[in-house]
Amino acid sequence: KNQVEQSPQSLIILEGKNCTLQCNYTVSPFSNLRWYKQDTGRGPVSLTIMTFSENTKSNGRYTATLDADTKQSSLHITASQLSDSASYICVVSLTGTASKLTFGTGTRLQVTL
Amino acid sequence: DVKVTQSSRYLVKRTGEKVFLECVQDMDHENMFWYRQDPGLGLRLIYFSYDVKMKEKGDIPEGYSVSREKKERFSLILESASTNQTSMYLCASSRGGNYGYTFGSGTRLTVV
Numbered sequence: 001k002n003q004v005e006q007s008p009q010s011l012i013i014l015e016g017k018n019c020t021l022q023c024n025y026t027v028s029p030f031s032n033l034r035w036y037k038q039d040t041g042r043g044p045v046s047l048t049i050m051t052f053s054e055n056t057k058s059n060g061r062y063t064a065t066l067d068a069d070t071k072q073s074s075l076h077i078t079a080s081q082l083s084d085s086a087s088y089i090c091v092v093s094l095t096g097t098a099s100k101l102t103f104g105t106g107t108r109l110q111v112t113l
Numbered sequence: 114d115v116k117v118t119q120s121s122r123y124l125v126k127r128t129g130e131k132v133f134l135e136c137v138q139d140m141d142h143e144n145m146f147w148y149r150q151d152p153g154l155g156l157r158l159i160y161f162s163y164d165v166k167m168k169e170k171g172d173i174p175e176g177y178s179v180s181r182e183k184k185e186r187f188s189l190i191l192e193s194a195s196t197n198q199t200s201m202y203l204c205a206s207s208r209g210g211n212y213g214y215t216f217g218s219g220t221r222l223t224v225v
């Protein structure tokens with residue numbers, strides 16, 4: 001069964017600190033992996049998309065890594081800000097069809113003063 | 114700025130009512146999707162469409178139908194709303210392939 005598992009489920013960090021969110025997947029055949037940020041009560045917003053051949057991609061203070069051999073990805077947030085408080089969702093796409101996305105249940109991040 | 118617009122942010126409907134959720138995108142995307150999001154379950158695909166008048170069932174289509182009469186508009190219909198359809202509904206569109214999805218802001222539907 002195709003699955004995407006994220007850890008931790010929730011995380012609280014102090015403003016200015018770094019953090020790393022994890023994503024493990026069993027989706028096959030793999031096409032790409034996406035990280036989304038979802039503010040409370042809003043739709044998800046894309047942070048990064050990585051294909052099989054990419055192992056790192058940055059978007060400002062967000063850096064995603066991908067190890068396609070171990071089927072693991074991480075999202076690293078540098079110098080966190082209060083506005084980073086949100087859910088972060090890992091999404092894996094199957095090869096061959098736009099419809100086959102498998103979503104993780106997300107990591108809820110809270111950044112505090 | 115590209116957009117996916119959902120017509121309502123919050124909606125309260127009675128059990129048995131027919132409910133229409135509207136979604137419009139201005140990016141000329143071929144693919145459009147309806148998801149529901151429930152705590153602890155992640156996003157689940159209800160229906161998707163890859164062209165005008167085309168529709169495909171997703172993972173949880175029961176109790177729902179869709180309509181895509183124009184490329185930019187994709188409607189989700191709850192034929193007879195039930196309390197277990199209380200959820201956050203998210204519309205998305207995509208060019209396909211390795212292009213990202215653009216999501217709407219969501220409609221939080223409560224069925225009482």
